[in-house]
Amino acid sequence: MICLRGINKAYCEKNGEERVIFRDLDFCPANGERSVAILGRSGSGKTTLLRIIAGLDVDYEGKYLFEGEAQAKDMAAAATLRREFIGVVPQNALVLEDRSVLANVELGVPKGIDKKQGAHGCLERVGLLDRERTSAAKLSGGEAQRVAIARAVAKQPRLLLADEPTAALDEKTEAEILTLFERLVADGTRIIIATHNQAVANWCDSKYEIEDYRLVKV
Numbered sequence: 001m002i003c004l005r006g007i008n009k010a011y012c013e014k015n016g017e018e019r020v021i022f023r024d025l026d027f028c029p030a031n032g033e034r035s036v037a038i039l040g041r042s043g044s045g046k047t048t049l050l051r052i053i054a055g056l057d058v059d060y061e062g063k064y065l066f067e068g069e070a071q072a073k074d075m076a077a078a079a080t081l082r083r084e085f086i087g088v089v090p091q092n093a094l095v096l097e098d099r100s101v102l103a104n105v106e107l108g109v110p111k112g113i114d115k116k117q118g119a120h121g122c123l124e125r126v127g128l129l130d131r132e133r134t135s136a137a138k139l140s141g142g143e144a145q146r147v148a149i150a151r152a153v154a155k156q157p158r159l160l161l162a163d164e165p166t167a168a169l170d171e172k173t174e175a176e177i178l179t180l181f182e183r184l185v186a187d188g189t190r191i192i193i194a195t196h197n198q199a200v201a202n203w204c205d206s207k208y209e210i211e212d213y214r215l216v217k218v
């Protein structure tokens with residue numbers, strides 16, 4: 001699915017110094033690793049890694065292959081890849097507060113599919129169909145997170161990147177989200193989840209931890 005080779009990534013801090021995040025990182029999950037957990041301490045680079053895979057960050061050294069094809073470090077090309085193949089659930093569930101729940105999810109439904117019908121199906125899967133008319137500004141943190149998940153799965157992505165997708169959810173809702181992920185995986189979607197949650201990590205086929213600027217399988 002994806003393969004990262006020899007990734008170096010550093011952020012430039014305000015004082016001009018470099019903050020190294022990745023040094024010669026490799027990440028090439030095998031075909032059988034349909035769901036992968038990314039673990040690591042706060043600040044270790046989990047979000048940064050998902051942003052690179054999502055093509056939201058092209059400022060790194062090294063190679064990125066998506067389904068065997070080398071990806072250019074170019075924002076426009078990355079946006080095309082993301083639009084066609086990758087669903088992203090950001091760490092801080094981003095919902096457009098001036099729109100309804102339904103309108104937020106409709107944004108994720110690709111061309112050629114009935115927007116309303118597509119969004120309904122996804123809202124049902126995250127248990128929010130009865131809130132479709134609610135203004136997104138009125139949602140709780142966990143509800144907003146589920147809207148973000150519904151929007152990301154609406155495009156039936158080949159790869160779903162979820163950054164702490166259950167952080168604001170109670171155990172029952174978390175279990176429902178894992179059931180949804182289970183179905184996605186059965187339908188052929190690959191999932192990479194950054195998480196601190198042991199239950200979510202244990203659900204995944206494999207776990208990797210960011211340690212000393214690299215990913216180590218655990």
Ligand SMILES: Nc1ncnc2c1ncn2[C@@H]1O[C@H](COP(=O)(O)OP(=O)(O)OP(=O)(O)O)[C@@H](O)[C@H]1O
Pocket residue numbers: 011012013019021040041042043044045046047048049091
């Ligand atoms: N745009 C940025 N500019 C400068 N430094 C950044 C930027 N984004 C992240 N960092 C730094 O890079 C490091 C890794 O951040 P990242 O968000 O990837 O960590 P994380 O593992 O996702 O942490 P958490 O578990 O808290 O979400 C942090 O020290 C952070 O301060």
Ligand SMILES: [Mg+2]
Pocket residue numbers: 046047048091163194
């Ligand atoms: Mg993070």
